[in-house]
Amino acid sequence: EFVLTQSPGTLSLSPGQRATLSCRASQSLRSNSLAWYQKKPGQAPRLLIYGASSRAAGVPDRFSGSGSGTDFTLTISRLEPEDFAVYYCQQYGSSPRTFGQGTKVEIK
């Protein structure tokens, strides 16, 4: 079973700043099958990135994903007020399709 470890647990930033979130897998992911989701209270998760670096439909280009193997990064180039949320990585290349524990991006 893949274990995904996200860091940091919480990121305190101001609007306009750059956010860099990390996700490390316990084993190399097949076909870079890693996704990033945004989760806000009272809302369903929203797919941001799939295949480690491809943006989902309708996702602003300030969101970008990178990485391969075991180390992956989600970058938000300039934080907008609506970007403050919890972000989860997930590997979907094999079962069980595990999630990381999440990184909260909060307003400083």
Added chain:
Amino acid sequence: QVQLQESGPRLVKPSGTLSLTCTVSGDSISSNDWWSWVRQPPGKGLEWIGEIFHSGSANYSPSFKSRVTISIDESKKQFSLRLTSVTAADTAVYYCARTFGKLIGLGVRYYGMDVWGQGTTVTVSS
């Protein structure tokens, strides 16, 4: 546009069985997609419970494996979650979701969980 909607009892007694159904609209359930259940307990992160393919093939998280069954009814465009022997720790928001798959050549490429239901809160309490 694919939409998912969860339904089922919101309150379940301890040691009872939690049963939820997800209805798919706007697309075929008999495609290359996997249909999943994910939950979020209060104050905690997302937990993947399991998934099912239209053929009936299912995968489960080891954390739930002995208690969970996911089934599918293609004719009704529904898939269902059954979780037995529930405790207060199973209180959560339960989501159904689609892992989108597309046939590329001789294989299927997957694109993550691109469509989600709105979620339903299930409370385990006497």
